Amino acid sequence: MVFLLLSLTLSGFDTPESMISDGEFIYVSCINGSPTKKDENGYIAKLKMDGTIVKKDFITGLDAPKGMWIVDSFLLVTDIDRVRIINLKKGDLIKTIDVDGAQFLNDITGGDGKIFVSDTKGNVVYQFDYTPPSGLKLETKIIVTGGPNGLYYRSPHLYIVTWNSGKVMFYCTRGKEFHPLTDGYKQLDGVWLEGNDIIFSSWDGNIYSLSGDKKTVLFKSLVSPADISLVNHVILIPEFMEDRIRIEKLE
Numbered sequence: 001m002v003f004l005l006l007s008l009t010l011s012g013f014d015t016p017e018s019m020i021s022d023g024e025f026i027y028v029s030c031i032n033g034s035p036t037k038k039d040e041n042g043y044i045a046k047l048k049m050d051g052t053i054v055k056k057d058f059i060t061g062l063d064a065p066k067g068m069w070i071v072d073s074f075l076l077v078t079d080i081d082r083v084r085i086i087n088l089k090k091g092d093l094i095k096t097i098d099v100d101g102a103q104f105l106n107d108i109t110g111g112d113g114k115i116f117v118s119d120t121k122g123n124v125v126y127q128f129d130y131t132p133p134s135g136l137k138l139e140t141k142i143i144v145t146g147g148p149n150g151l152y153y154r155s156p157h158l159y160i161v162t163w164n165s166g167k168v169m170f171y172c173t174r175g176k177e178f179h180p181l182t183d184g185y186k187q188l189d190g191v192w193l194e195g196n197d198i199i200f201s202s203w204d205g206n207i208y209s210l211s212g213d214k215k216t217v218l219f220k221s222l223v224s225p226a227d228i229s230l231v232n233h234v235i236l237i238p239e240f241m242e243d244r245i246r247i248e249k250l251e
Contacts, residue, residue, distance in 0.1 A: 006249035008051045014043075016245050017066045018107075018190075018227035019236035020075075022088065025054065026236060028245055029065040029077060029227075036080060036104065038063040044077070044086070049234070051247050059086055059093060067107035067151075067227055069115070074133050078105035078117055085134050095134040099126060107190070107227055109151040109158070114139070114173075118148040120163050125151065125171075142171060144178075150191035150200060150227060161188035161200050168200060168210065182210055190228035199235070201225040207237070219248070 014032035021027070028045040042062035046054040067078045074094075075086040081102040085095040099105060104121035115128040115136065125142040129135075142158075146165030151158060157170040166185035171178050187203035198210040199218065207219040207228065219225070224240040237246040 006247075008247040009244060010047075010051055010247070011242075011244040012056075013045060013238070013243055013245055015240060015243065016226070016238035017240060018068045018229075019238050019245060020068045020070060020229045021049070021231040021234070021236060022070050022073075023231055024049070025088075026051075026247070027058070027068060027075060027088075028238065029062075029068055031064045031066070033064070035064045035066070038080060042079070044068075044075070046091075049247075055091075058091055061093070066105065067109075067118070069108045069110050071110060071115075071130065072132050076108055076110075076115065076130075076136075078108050081105060083108070083115075083117065083136060085136070087133065097134075097136050099138075102126070106149050107151045109153040111153045112155050114153070116142075116151050116153055116158055118144075118151050118160070120147045120149050123147065125158070125160070127173075144171075149189055152191050152193050154193055159191050159193065159198060161185075161191045163187050163189065166202070168198065182215065189226045192228055192230050194230050199228065199230065201228045201237070207235070222246075 014030045018029040026047040032041045042065045044059035045056045046058035069076045077084040083097045106118045106120045115130040117126045127139045129137045146162035149163040150161040156174045159170045167183040168181040189201045191200040205222045209216040223242045226238045226240040233250045235248045
């Protein structure tokens with residue numbers, strides 16, 4: 001499917017959970033400690049696409065930042081039981097939104113004026129209406145068993161990977177039905193769509209691609225690959241337990 005053109009590994013990121021890019025810069029959410037503790041030492045790092053660090057402490061004062069999603073010039077970040085909204089142009093935290101009843105907010109995705117947030121411990125995905133920059137209003141809750149973790153939305157389908165049950169599925173937001181795709185994996189974390197391929201990470205150390213019924217291992221021997229993303233044939237891989245990130249150029 002793909003072949004490797006360039007591989008870059010960078011260390012010194014404190015418990016990196018998620019990576020995302022706007023095509024110009026890469027952003028890394030760093031928990032910097034416990035994923036459940038409100039300690040205000042979590043941060044977002046900013047890098048160039050070649051891995052050069054622009055500002056490691058681009059955004060500070062967060063607790064345990066995890067999943068990220070970009071809408072226009074705004075970065076939405078999950079943080080335990082809250083969603084943070086950051087102005088990327090100014091580098092400012094502009095709003096913090098409490099999510100009532102949330103236990104462990106994890107990944108975030110969106111499109112068509114909607115934002116979806118997984119709560120892995122709560123076995124639920126929150127669906128919000130979103131009006132940039134800071135208008136986030138809860139619309140509904142989608143019950144997902146098995147510990148929903150990674151999310152990716154391509155209308156009308158919400159792709160979900162689960163941490164506890166190791167399943168890949170999608171939820172049709174129109175018909176409100178779940179459609180299983182594959183299962184039997186260990187601790188699935190991130191998911192992304194590249195064309196018609198579903199790319200997802202597992203804490204078994206592999207990153208997989210699912211294209212129809214064909215399953216391929218894209219990367220092996222990783223350590224705790226967390227919330228991945230892709231941009232312009234570049235895959236971004238945070239290695240949670242190793243305090244390092246990978247930037248892999250694919251073609």
